[in-house]
Each structure stands twice: as structure tokens, then as C-alpha cells.
Amino acid sequence: MRTLWRTSLAAWPRDAALLRDVGLVGLADGIVGLSFGAASVAGGLPWWVPVALSVLVFAGGSQIAAVGVVLAGGSPLAAVAAGSVLNTRLFPYGLAVADVVTSEYGPVRRWLIRVIGTHLITDESVAFALRQDTRSGRRAAFWTCGIALFVIWNATVLLGVGLGSALHDTSAFGLDSTFPAVMLALALPTLTSRSIKVAAGTGAVIAVALTPLLPAGLPLLAALGGLGTRWTGWRGLRRRSRDHRQPRDGGPQGRRAAGHADGMDSANGTDDASNGDELTVGGRR
Amino acid sequence: MMPVTAIAALAALTYAFRFTGPLLRGRVTVPAAAERLFADAATVLLIALAATAALTTGHGFAGWARPAGVLVAGVLAARRAPFPVVVLAAAGVTALLRLAGVP
Numbered sequence: 001m002r003t004l005w006r007t008s009l010a011a012w013p014r015d016a017a018l019l020r021d022v023g024l025v026g027l028a029d030g031i032v033g034l035s036f037g038a039a040s041v042a043g044g045l046p047w048w049v050p051v052a053l054s055v056l057v058f059a060g061g062s063q064i065a066a067v068g069v070v071l072a073g074g075s076p077l078a079a080v081a082a083g084s085v086l087n088t089r090l091f092p093y094g095l096a097v098a099d100v101v102t103s104e105y106g107p108v109r110r111w112l113i114r115v116i117g118t119h120l121i122t123d124e125s126v127a128f129a130l131r132q133d134t135r136s137g138r139r140a141a142f143w144t145c146g147i148a149l150f151v152i153w154n155a156t157v158l159l160g161v162g163l164g165s166a167l168h169d170t171s172a173f174g175l176d177s178t179f180p181a182v183m184l185a186l187a188l189p190t191l192t193s194r195s196i197k198v199a200a201g202t203g204a205v206i207a208v209a210l211t212p213l214l215p216a217g218l219p220l221l222a223a224l225g226g227l228g229t230r231w232t233g234w235r236g237l238r239r240r241s242r243d244h245r246q247p248r249d250g251g252p253q254g255r256r257a258a259g260h261a262d263g264m265d266s267a268n269g270t271d272d273a274s275n276g277d278e279l280t281v282g283g284r285r
Numbered sequence: 286m287m288p289v290t291a292i293a294a295l296a297a298l299t300y301a302f303r304f305t306g307p308l309l310r311g312r313v314t315v316p317a318a319a320e321r322l323f324a325d326a327a328t329v330l331l332i333a334l335a336a337t338a339a340l341t342t343g344h345g346f347a348g349w350a351r352p353a354g355v356l357v358a359g360v361l362a363a364r365r366a367p368f369p370v371v372v373l374a375a376a377g378v379t380a381l382l383r384l385a386g387v388p
């Protein structure tokens with residue numbers, strides 16, 4: 001851990017604005033962590049389930065999704081499937097911050113940094129990193145945000161677990177409303193175009209309509225059929241990707257950055273503070 | 286119930302998604318269309334999950350108090366209210382309705 005700390009301290013932000021923004025995002029995530037922990041045990045799960053998920057998975061949306069499926073009576077397999085689909089976006093994120101989670105000081109340190117750093121890849125840490133112009137700035141922003149959120153997230157989930165266990169009649173406090181509310185707040189900022197609104201609306205109708213009929217968890221996966229509404233055929237797909245490949249600002253670097261920024265823009269939505277101007281250069285749908 | 290194997294599987298898959306990017310660094314670029322499909326799938330899933338979690342319990346209707354709380358939260362979120370306000374409003378509205386006898 002010492003080497004890790006030295007690496008991140010070397011690039012410690014002198015930037016008060018960054019610390020303030022990370023603090024705001026941390027506050028928001030802390031509220032989610034608190035409600036995730038409390039609602040999980042209130043729903044009847046043992047205390048270690050939300051705690052283990054928070055440490056090992058460390059991706060709020062998928063944790064909430066997986067627990068939501070299980071609490072609705074769904075199979076563990078459906079829970080894992082729903083959580084995993086939400087986390088596919090972490091793959092392009094990893095490409096976007098690859099230069100940040102590495103080190104020049106030998107293979108041992110490089111792997112250590114990589115093994116720990118990749119676990120800290122979240123919507124927020126990647127968004128903060130991509131807002132910086134220099135590599136050292138990106139590194140400082142990524143590690144500051146990543147470490148802060150890991151600590152805040154796990155501490156507040158633990159606190160929520162304690163809170164949820166202490167309350168006797170949790171339904172009286174409306175804790176069951178916080179799950180869907182959080183998911184809605186995460187998803188609404190990404191509904192930026194007509195086609196995704198139609199797809200999401202269709203998916204929601206499919207899922208709700210199938211809930212009385214199918215085993216829990218399956219209606220949710222069936223909702224992905226809503227994506228069919230934005231299908232314009234192979235020719236449309238090819239045309240779209242060609243449009244996307246138009247050079248915006250010259251070289252391949254610019255194109256790559258724009259591609260990543262686009263993905264970020266649509267998947268990220270925890271807090272407006274994490275939506276930097278640079279993230280919108282890729283253009284919305 | 287959520288068995289340990291399910292937690293381990295989700296953790297392993299999530300770590301694999303995170304780790305592959307840096308491992309392939311500089312060697313591949315994700316087509317923009319595929320990246321957009323990932324993002325759209327996540328959005329569709331989140332909205333569907335919000336809808337089912339708000340409206341249903343098991344195979345039936347959840348009662349009015351919960352969807353009402355979520356609706357208020359959704360309106361606040363659409364109006365860019367701060368995150369804590371959105372979450373507290375959802376719980377608060379549902380709790381008040383239940384206090385008033387709404388199921």
C-alpha cells in the first residue's frame with residue numbers, strides 16, 4: 001500500500017475544485033449506500049450480503065439491481081445476469097483510463113497498481129479523470145475519486161445495514177421506495193434522445209407486463225427487447241458507425257477520445273458535478 | 286436468498302469487465318456503435334428495474350404508496366433536484382401515505 005500511496009500522493013491534487021466536486025459526489029453516493037444497506041437487510045437479506053457486494057463488486061447500480069431481483073423472488077442466476085449487463089460499460093471505461101491505472105516503475109508495481117486501480121473504475125472516477133487535460137491530472141483525479149468513493153461507499157453501506165437492522169417496521173419509513181428512486185435518478189439523465197426514451201419506455205412496459213407471468217428476474221431481462229425499437233437494420237448500423245468515425249478534431253487520438261466521451265456521457269449520471277464539458281464533445285445521440 | 290456463489294460470480298464478472306480494458310490498452314478500440322449499445326442496454330435495464338421495483342412485489346401490485354413516492358422522486362430528479370433530496374422525498378412520501386392508511 002505504501003508504494004500505491006506514494007504514487008498517488010505524487011500527483012496529489014492542488015486543485016480545491018476537484019476535492020469539492022469529489023466531496024459532493026461522495027455525499028450523493030453515501031446516501032445511496034445508506035439506503036442500499038438499509039433496504040437490503042430490511043428486505044430480509046443477511047447483513048453480510050450487501051457488505052460483501054459493496055467490497056467485491058463496488059458498482060452501485062448493479063448491486064442494487066442484483067439485490068432488487070433477489071428481493072423480488074428472482075433466482076440468483078437472474079440477479080447475476082442483471083448486475084452483469086449493467087457492468088458491461090466498465091469495459092470501455094477501462095480502455096479510457098488505461099494510461100491512468102499503470103506505472104512506469106517496474107512490472108511489480110505496474111501490476112499492483114493495475115490490480116487495485118481497475119477495481120476503482122466507476123462512472124464517477126472515470127468521469128473525473130477524463131475531465132483533466134494532462135496525464136498526471138487524470139491520474140490524480142482518478143485515484144482521489146476512486147479511493148474516496150471506495151471508503152465512503154463501504155462505510156455508508158455498513159452504516160445502512162446497522163440502521164436497517166435497528167428499525168423494526170421498515171415499510172413504515174418508506175425505505176422500499178428508495179431502490180426504484182435511486183435507479184430512476186441514475187437513468188433519467190441518460191434519456192437524452194427520442195430513440196432511447198422509446199426503447200426504455202418499451203422495456204419498462206414489457207417488464208411490468210410480464211412480472212405476473214414469468215419467474216422474477218426474467219421480465220427484467222426481457223426488457224432488453226426494448227432495444228429492438230432503435231434497431232434500424234444493418235445498413236443503419238453501418239451508416240451510424242461511419243458517421244461516428246468522421247474525424248472531429250483530426251488525428252486518431254481525437255477520434256478515440258470522442259468515442260469514449262460519448263459512451264461516458266450516456267452511461268454516467270450519478271451527479272451533474274461529474275459531467276464535465278469535455279464529456280459532451282462526443283455529441284449526444 | 287443470495288448465495289455466496291452468486292456474489293462471487295457477479296464480483297468476478299465485474300472485475301473481468303474492469304480489467305480487460307487496461308489489459309488491451311492501445312490494442313483495440315471499441316466500435317462506437319457497440320459502446321452505445323452497452324450504454325443503452327444499461328439505461329433500458331435501469332428504467333425497467335425502476336418500473337418493476339416501484340409497481341410490483343412478487344407477482345402482484347405493490348400498492349399505491351410506493352409508486353407515488355417513486356413518482357415524486359422521478360419528477361424531482363427530472364427537475365435536477367439534488368440527489369439526497371430525491372431519495373429522501375421517495376421515502377418521505379411513501380412513509381406519509383402509509384401513515385395515512387394507503388397500502
